[in-house]
Amino acid sequence: MAGEDAAAKGPNKQTAPSASGMTRREALLQLLRVGSVAVGAAGAAFWLSERSKRPIAGQAEQAQRDHRIVSDAQWPQITVIQGGEPRALAAQAFENLGGIGRFIGRQDVVVLKPNMAWDRTPEQAANTNPELVAEVVRQCWQAGARRVIVTDVSCNEPRRCFLRSGIQAAARAEGAEVILPDADRFREVELGGVVLKNWPVFAPFLEADKIINLPIAKHHALTGATLGMKNWYGILGGERNRLHQQIHQSLADLAGFMLPTLTLLDCYRVLVRNGPTGGNPEDVALKKTLIAGTDPVAIDAYAAKAYWDLDAERLPYLQMAAARGLGTPDFASLHVKISQIA
């Protein structure tokens, strides 16, 4: 029917071109316009159907983050400082380990990873001591760092954690950048672990030249204690509450991905019960100690033995990490320097 209509109209038009009829030029231009839209549509359809593939997860970055420095037999792998205030403990630790200049170079972007996971105050000892963090910031500037960044991916509401841990204020007072874990700044990373494959990692941890781990030693019901390596949970986004199902392998996987320049395990106040959140000052033991060094495995083994009487065999992740060549749980075999300060 439509064809007939068109046919009927066709001759009419030819025999009696109306006053409003198009000129040939206008008609050609019109055809050109319509034609180019049609060709464009067809081209787009062809191109889009060509590239149609079943969606697969985006390509993740693949890189272990190795921030270790060359070891030097002249200096101890671990040092244990006892009996001082947090700033003095940190200063002494750097002195024992050969000075901050051994670890941080001029123009380095340094990221400090304290534990700022919980909405708790320093006295409750669920987060790293703010004075300790502040002293490390100060030392990094002394070494000539270009940027000093302090951040963590908290468990509780991050703004509250950053504020009430006292770390945000203390770090800023020393001139550090304190960066909240912004949801837009996570990147998919292939961690290359046995159980940990693709996970979102907070970008500042991926962009650092040097990383200093600043964990705090706390009680934990699943493993007995949460120490240095557990702090790497706090670089991840996503549903990290699944990690606990294979906590030892997860810890070893993370430790194999993120190899810090240095670890300073805060034992100034140690949460000995109701960890890792605590809350009650009665859960806290004042130890006035700092365990620092370049062997993260030995540091965890040392603290586990010292405060929870846990032998390395009771913490399988230490063996797993040792098997990867990340350190040794046999801290007695290492050069450990113990200092007592007034």
Next chain:
Amino acid sequence: MAGSRWQRWRRISQILFLLLFLGLLVFTALRAIPGTTSDIHVHGPVRLFFEWDPLVAISNAIASHALYRGLAWSLVILLPTFFLGRFFCGWICPMGSMQHFVGNMPSESKRGKQRVESNRYKRWQTIKYVVLIAGMVAAAFGSMAIGWLDPLSLLVRSFGLSILPAFNYAARAVLAPLATSPVAAIKGFGEVAQAVLNALVLEFRQPHFSQALVLGILFLVILAASLRVTRFWCRSICPLGALLGAASRWSVLGLHKDPAQCNNCNRCLLHCQGGDDPVGSAPWRKSECLMCMNCLGSCPEHALAFRFFCKEKEVALPDLGRRRTITGLVAGVAAVPLLRANTGLGKSRNDRLLRPPGALDEPDFLARCIRCSECMKVCPNNALQPTLEEAGLEGLWSPTLVPRIGYCEPSCVLCSEVCPTGAIWQITPREKGWVVGVGTAQNQPVRLGTAFYDRGRCLPWAMATDCIVCEEWCPVSPKAIYLEEAEVADSAGKMKTVKQPRVDLNLCVGCGACEYACPLQDHPAVYVTSIGESRSPRSQILLTRK
């Protein structure tokens, strides 16, 4: 011209109060707080507009027989209204100002003669008085249903739960790709824009609210209505406008019309906001006038002027009539008993109705909560959500904690600080009592409910798998979740030791952190129900609880 000068001042006032309102709303959040390890409080007078709202004050006083905290400040608006009329509507109310601005937009249905006709007084403008009467009677029955229609409540609810979150989403969606652009100039611009907007308006985390779509559409429909009829909401529905209209009964400021000058050109109707007949052919309706002063500026003959104590023929009272008054009374009398004859408050309370910390027992709560959603706006964990039917129809849009979205932060009391009516009574973190020594003689904590395990879904209970994230997150010390080691067989028959979690009823405060942290994302293996909430003496499990 005197008229246009007043108009200019009015416009400035409207813009300033609208900006103040939006600014306070944006700052109803965990935002710009100086570094401190002590308790965290909301800064700024974020409740200001509710404390100025006489409708909230009077209806709350009727329902709860008291005036909470700053509500007496509403005299600042009410007393001048007695003398000056509805200046609040025309000069201050942010809801009114938005209608005003939208109503000024060019519209096909409001041109010339049509516009003049649409701005004549209409009988349907009395609906708002019926709404007011019904709301007040409902308040006498102990329901703050009027809060659904209070203009400030409506505005905070629409902006806080819908418009601002949508804006937040849009801004982030546009800025994020800019700020990560490989082109340095675009990246720089994106980063600066991001920093500025973050500091001014954007939320740290994208908020999500149930019913955000419905609330947003409702608001936009109300705004769009003023494209057809100027200030449709203010003229016909707003119960606060009705209250202020009634309060201006004896106002001494009147519209003086000079009959010698007036030639009935009707131009005064062109921009009339209230629909109060400033024309020479009809008496001025005092209760409808919003004091916008547009008529003064519109009159080419300078025949109009606002004067004190002018003896003029005017209609001082709303044109309500006996029938409409009775309609309002009957509606108010019938509404609450009908709602309460339903299940909900009386019987079969929803087990997932978790009220915010500090919330009063349900009848007292409903006698105060105006559904302004300030508490939901301020909650840093996005945990408080507007109810749909969880609190019964009567409790529509009142707050409930949804632990799957966010748990109640142990030391946070922001919702109790922003609540304008004391439905969530102001408490301190110490009174909340969630951290140290729960259940001791010195600490009777606020409890929101109690956690329960679904042993068929819990990994250590049912799947021979380690987990206990719930125990890790439990914020009280000693922890309300305790673990028992059990020898369980996996599918291959291999024996394995796992730690199985249990709840200590004496220690659990119902914060929902366990439910939030449970790795079973869709339907958690541990969940909080309202039983045991400290606000209700009837909703208890144990005969005695420490």
